[in-house]
Amino acid sequence: MPGKHLTFVSEKPCRRCKENLAVLVVRTEPLCRDCFLRYVHTKVIKRMESFRVRFSDNDQQRKILLPISFGVSSVTLLHILDQHLRTQAEKTRRTGFSLSILFVDTSSVEKSCSGDTLMARVQERYPDHQYASLPLHDVFRLVDKDTSLLGLVPGLKSNQDLSSPEQLSSLINSLTSATARADVIHALKTRLIVEYAKSIRCEGVLWGDSTTNLAQKTLAETAKGRGFSLPWQVAEGESPYGITFNYPLRDVLKKELVSFVELSEPSMSPYVHEPSLGATQASMSSKNTTIDDLMKQYFESVEENFPSIVSNVVRTSSKLAAIPGTSSDPHCSLCYMPVAGGRFGIHGWGGDQEDGLEVPVVGGGKGLCYGCTRSIPSS
Amino acid sequence: MAPSLCAICATNRALILRPKDHSKLCKPCFVSVFETEIHHTITTNALFHRGEVIAIGASGGKDSTVLASVLKTLNERYDYGVELILLSIDEGIKGYRDDSLETVKRNALQYEMPLTILGYDELYGWTMDQVVEQVGKKGNCTYCGVFRRQALDRGAARLGVKHVVTGHNADDVAETVLMNLLRGDLPRLSRTTSIVTSTPSAVSSDPNSHTNIKRSKPLKYAYEKEIVLYAHHKNLDYFSTECIYSPEAFRGSARALIKNLERVRPSAILDVVRSGEDMAKLVPGSDEGCGGVCASAVAAAEEGEGGCGSSNGRTAGGEMASMEMHLAQNDLAAENGLEVEITSVPAKKGKKNKGQPPAPRKTTKQVMGQCKKCGYLSSQDVCKACVLLEGLNKNRPKHEIGVVDEAQEDSTSGVQGVTNGINKVNIQVD
Numbered sequence: 001m002p003g004k005h006l007t008f009v010s011e012k013p014c015r016r017c018k019e020n021l022a023v024l025v026v027r028t029e030p031l032c033r034d035c036f037l038r039y040v041h042t043k044v045i046k047r048m049e050s051f052r053v054r055f056s057d058n059d060q061q062r063k064i065l066l067p068i069s070f071g072v073s074s075v076t077l078l079h080i081l082d083q084h085l086r087t088q089a090e091k092t093r094r095t096g097f098s099l100s101i102l103f104v105d106t107s108s109v110e111k112s113c114s115g116d117t118l119m120a121r122v123q124e125r126y127p128d129h130q131y132a133s134l135p136l137h138d139v140f141r142l143v144d145k146d147t148s149l150l151g152l153v154p155g156l157k158s159n160q161d162l163s164s165p166e167q168l169s170s171l172i173n174s175l176t177s178a179t180a181r182a183d184v185i186h187a188l189k190t191r192l193i194v195e196y197a198k199s200i201r202c203e204g205v206l207w208g209d210s211t212t213n214l215a216q217k218t219l220a221e222t223a224k225g226r227g228f229s230l231p232w233q234v235a236e237g238e239s240p241y242g243i244t245f246n247y248p249l250r251d252v253l254k255k256e257l258v259s260f261v262e263l264s265e266p267s268m269s270p271y272v273h274e275p276s277l278g279a280t281q282a283s284m285s286s287k288n289t290t291i292d293d294l295m296k297q298y299f300e301s302v303e304e305n306f307p308s309i310v311s312n313v314v315r316t317s318s319k320l321a322a323i324p325g326t327s328s329d330p331h332c333s334l335c336y337m338p339v340a341g342g343r344f345g346i347h348g349w350g351g352d353q354e355d356g357l358e359v360p361v362v363g364g365g366k367g368l369c370y371g372c373t374r375s376i377p378s379s
Numbered sequence: 380m381a382p383s384l385c386a387i388c389a390t391n392r393a394l395i396l397r398p399k400d401h402s403k404l405c406k407p408c409f410v411s412v413f414e415t416e417i418h419h420t421i422t423t424n425a426l427f428h429r430g431e432v433i434a435i436g437a438s439g440g441k442d443s444t445v446l447a448s449v450l451k452t453l454n455e456r457y458d459y460g461v462e463l464i465l466l467s468i469d470e471g472i473k474g475y476r477d478d479s480l481e482t483v484k485r486n487a488l489q490y491e492m493p494l495t496i497l498g499y500d501e502l503y504g505w506t507m508d509q510v511v512e513q514v515g516k517k518g519n520c521t522y523c524g525v526f527r528r529q530a531l532d533r534g535a536a537r538l539g540v541k542h543v544v545t546g547h548n549a550d551d552v553a554e555t556v557l558m559n560l561l562r563g564d565l566p567r568l569s570r571t572t573s574i575v576t577s578t579p580s581a582v583s584s585d586p587n588s589h590t591n592i593k594r595s596k597p598l599k600y601a602y603e604k605e606i607v608l609y610a611h612h613k614n615l616d617y618f619s620t621e622c623i624y625s626p627e628a629f630r631g632s633a634r635a636l637i638k639n640l641e642r643v644r645p646s647a648i649l650d651v652v653r654s655g656e657d658m659a660k661l662v663p664g665s666d667e668g669c670g671g672v673c674a675s676a677v678a679a680a681e682e683g684e685g686g687c688g689s690s691n692g693r694t695a696g697g698e699m700a701s702m703e704m705h706l707a708q709n710d711l712a713a714e715n716g717l718e719v720e721i722t723s724v725p726a727k728k729g730k731k732n733k734g735q736p737p738a739p740r741k742t743t744k745q746v747m748g749q750c751k752k753c754g755y756l757s758s759q760d761v762c763k764a765c766v767l768l769e770g771l772n773k774n775r776p777k778h779e780i781g782v783v784d785e786a787q788e789d790s791t792s793g794v795q796g797v798t799n800g801i802n803k804v805n806i807q808v809d
Contacts (some may be wrong), residue, residue, distance in 0.1 A: 027707060027711075219560060221652040223640050224647075225649075225651060227654025227655060228654070228657035294643060305700075306699055307703075308702075308710060309561065309699060309702060312562075312702075316560060318562075319662075319663065320658060321764060349656070350420065350423065350600060350656070351649045374646060
């Protein structure tokens, strides 16, 4: 609610326009509504410079995929880009790119919105784009038939007739912890989004991660043993999937996006699944807490008082550089990250005391990276 | 309900739920598996060689006590042929070290190892109490940390010992990985994950120089909870206390995270350590690319190992706030274009660069040299310890007037004793 911002800054004028009263404080700067909305808009558009009209080809429209979850971030990103494209069209009669929107329905395997109502609303409000909605199990259909991803589904060898939805539930039900389920679902979702983007010839994916989200991802992936993959998790540019990744919201904090949704007029709340912060306050004792939940809660609390520390984490992890040549390394069957020297699994390093002195099996087993092996143990 | 049997021997009743993987073990199997894993760490990393004299950095706490006990056991069992001695540093904090040093003295007798105790006053001419009197409680951890980092090396050099082992465990390493991510300190992140940090002999030709000491952490992959369990089941004599001066906020925050992660997924501590090792190879300019063998870990001496590691996540105080302020000012300056980059080549100000993102900032690689004053390894002309000492000595009063407040002293040690008692009770309940 905007009211809570008003109470403690109501007396101050906006630092930027010096005319209106400030409605909230953004990184020590009191801002009025208009200046705040412009602030967020500018931060996002700055990140979209490579998609300017002048870089576009007259003959071929550049197409990018925007996956939408109906969370605060992805809806805001759509809203800002929609505005941006309109401005481009008004000014130059053409646009630098076109958007395809994809919603992945994961409601069969986790607590989430099914998206039908929201999809209809969003499509009506932002009608100029292509829309699609796919169930998560379509990943098995879209990924090539011979892929090792299918090898992860238990029982598939004995029963070739499993339908995609059955394959998905069979895989998810075989996992023993909430962390593992969330992790695998997330990996499958990414794979599906990428495959879909390629299938409709998008040149890249625009992810809706805020600064806070990227910081959370940095620590969560570290905690899940995927530190090796960080250069591809937060940095922009060519991804191991053979398609470019961009994070236009990387300079905006989660709480700023929440304020954006609240303050924009007409309100964007009807298009957002859970518009407010703190929806993730799951009880800590619960067995259902995941590593991602933990990090989410942590960074949402850090961003309250220490927003620069949050952005510094992202700046730091973005400095990690992939070792040249790693892109030709064998890929993990689940998350598709390149695994150095094909050293799959959790064995064969200093912290592994079970396998004695044996050299790790190169290319053996299911071909899962360290982190994915933690989620899907080989036995 | 039938009692479950030990997952390893399948004969005894399982009494221990192993923290690392939640397997159910009996007491002898747990003790043996714990020792075997340390042995495995020592042999796979070739930490020791026959005939070597090894100083165990002993604080009287659980980690170093367990380290001393396990190393003694393994040295006898597997005939490493190394000579083990205990080296303790006395920071000179009344009520903090007095009791723990008594524990170390008893350990020396129990394990039949020679013990040397060196005080900050002997090494630097200042006890921590005197430092606090001079600089106040704020910021004194800097002094303690800087002095401590050199103290073990200086002490080892005095004894003519080339190798110091410390009790850093997996929780400590994981905590340091997360802490350095939170602090944005990649160079340190890449250094702290290696099991051996040694100062190459090239730096100094003097064999007795304290820049030529190898440091290793045999407990790097051992869980803190298992160390406590081991100490408990082996009835080891250790002292648990916390530094009475202030803790670091970043470490506290990281520690709280690690504890929560462990609760959600027991393997997480090990997974963070693994991530840290992998990330060390990705830090631009690090020499981990060659497997950490070439010019490896020159910076051992400046390694930020743990400050005092005493914070239990109870504060998120001044340290984070001041870093936040610093970073926010940087951001503001960058945004307003206040920060002017001065380059010798005039920058082309055209529209050329606009479409491209600026080149990623390089992490500066530290070049290690020697301190001009004490000869200690340093990236600056004069090492941090000497800089701090100079500041202290400048302000030292010519005549000291000392009044010992005995009443206060007694009450502090009383409290420490009680804390220790509570800790012991806790362990037995577990």
